[in-house]
Amino acid sequence: MTTTSVHTALNNQTVKQLDRKGVFYSWSVQGSLDPLVIKSGRGCWLWDYEGREYLDFSSQLVNTNIGHQHPKVLNAIKAQVDELTTIAPSHANYARGLAAEKVLARAPAGFDKVFFTNGGADANENAIRMARAATGREKVLSAYRSYHGGTGSAIAATGDFRRVPNEYARGHVHFFSPYLYRSDFWAQNEEEEAVRALQHLRRVIEAEGTTAVAAILLETVPGTAGILVPPNGYLAGVRALADEFGIALIFDEVMAGFGRTGEWLALDHFGVTPDLITFAKGVNSGYVPAGGVLISEKISRHFNDSMFFGGLTYSGHPLAMAAICATLDTMEEEDIVGNAARIGANVLAPGLKQIAERHENVGDVRGLGVFQAIELVEDRATRQPLNAKAMGQLKAAMIERGLLPFVVANRIHVVPPCVVTAHEAEQGLSIINDSLASLR
Ligand code: PLP
Numbered sequence: 001m002t003t004t005s006v007h008t009a010l011n012n013q014t015v016k017q018l019d020r021k022g023v024f025y026s027w028s029v030q031g032s033l034d035p036l037v038i039k040s041g042r043g044c045w046l047w048d049y050e051g052r053e054y055l056d057f058s059s060q061l062v063n064t065n066i067g068h069q070h071p072k073v074l075n076a077i078k079a080q081v082d083e084l085t086t087i088a089p090s091h092a093n094y095a096r097g098l099a100a101e102k103v104l105a106r107a108p109a110g111f112d113k114v115f116f117t118n119g120g121a122d123a124n125e126n127a128i129r130m131a132r133a134a135t136g137r138e139k140v141l142s143a144y145r146s147y148h149g150g151t152g153s154a155i156a157a158t159g160d161f162r163r164v165p166n167e168y169a170r171g172h173v174h175f176f177s178p179y180l181y182r183s184d185f186w187a188q189n190e191e192e193e194a195v196r197a198l199q200h201l202r203r204v205i206e207a208e209g210t211t212a213v214a215a216i217l218l219e220t221v222p223g224t225a226g227i228l229v230p231p232n233g234y235l236a237g238v239r240a241l242a243d244e245f246g247i248a249l250i251f252d253e254v255m256a257g258f259g260r261t262g263e264w265l266a267l268d269h270f271g272v273t274p275d276l277i278t279f280a281k282g283v284n285s286g287y288v289p290a291g292g293v294l295i296s297e298k299i300s301r302h303f304n305d306s307m308f309f310g311g312l313t314y315s316g317h318p319l320a321m322a323a324i325c326a327t328l329d330t331m332e333e334e335d336i337v338g339n340a341a342r343i344g345a346n347v348l349a350p351g352l353k354q355i356a357e358r359h360e361n362v363g364d365v366r367g368l369g370v371f372q373a374i375e376l377v378e379d380r381a382t383r384q385p386l387n388a389k390a391m392g393q394l395k396a397a398m399i400e401r402g403l404l405p406f407v408v409a410n411r412i413h414v415v416p417p418c419v420v421t422a423h424e425a426e427q428g429l430s431i432i433n434d435s436l437a438s439l440r
Helices: 003-009 012-019 071-083 094-104 120-135 152-157 190-208 234-244 318-333 336-358 388-400 422-437
Strands: 040-042 045-047 053-056 111-117 139-143 172-175 213-219 248-252 276-279 291-296 362-368 371-376 406-408 411-414
Touching (some): 053 422, 071 318, 094 111, 094 291, 120 152, 120 213, 120 291, 139 152, 152 172, 190 213, 234 248, 318 336, 336 362, 336 371, 371 388, 388 422, 411 422
Parallel strands (some): 139 172, 213 248, 248 276
Antiparallel strands (some): 040 045, 111 291, 276 291, 371 411, 406 411
């Protein structure tokens, strides 16, 4: 039997049985990875083995910015497969040099190097080590509302207590960032929030020792924690504190970077430049695992030949590099970042606001570009998070209607690929609206 005929013989049930034997270890955010069987995809769409189609409003953990199976990226990967598929990072390689240039071209002025990794967590691992090497200090401060990856230092930096193995988190200290409940239904004062959060951060730095902190690591726009767009002045205030105390500032752009917010990097919205930037996911839309660290000259001037950074065997893997080059070129040619900005501003943000006006269970709407979220509450008076049972029903209702959402806790993260059309965005909004109505 050829591979093709094996595939033809499969259906949703047989694939589910195979996957559920427990051989493949799977993990789920409160059940938010869905019991779906996915066979194929194209653009914003996914299909199962029985031909059911789903609008992918999750982008597979906010990853496929360019959409599924983009022919230009697939062709570039195929061409690279024919030429060379593995190369040690000690040898010069054309695809890697080209990818490094293209990634660096999106960084702010003052950045002169890029180190490639295999994903987001090891990008953060390496950025932390670079900050420690450059400052000669140990401690790392990161926000409570954050996710930085599942490896040693990255998970220790992660502020979400459900996942942090605290016993391994030595040298990592968490601070409060502003929590923006940017809802029209409550009065708020963004700038006050920023000032309060910055005062807290200063106290944390002083408590840890003003010459002890190597790095402040934060997501420019926290993603998994709820797509929390920072208030005016907050990131600039963090930058000022980092400068005052000689601390390296790392922006984690693994989820928010490379087009999702309607700018190449999320930091472009705020005019604040960190010392290190980590990236992954969107840089090649996850077609081949890749990530990396953009390094400013301020940090890289401390490096010498004996500095060693990890994940080396596959660092700059030719297939990942080919996918990065093709993804970034295609995003430029097809104005995909512009599309994310337009769809976000003209369709998703106003559409979600309308949904909020219709449904009492929507407490908050927020985001940038195709990086939006709605927060579900029991009712607007109490702002209590909507209970888990109702969230489960809501998720099932969306899937039943053909929408694959990214649900975390009491939030629906509205994160379609950056190539989503206005029509597809409206289809998705209509399913979210109908699903909310079905809760009553
Ligand atoms: N940083 C952020 C902001 C993320 O959202 C993620 C993954 O969701 C990571 C780091 C970890 O990336 P990876 O899963 O590629 O290790």
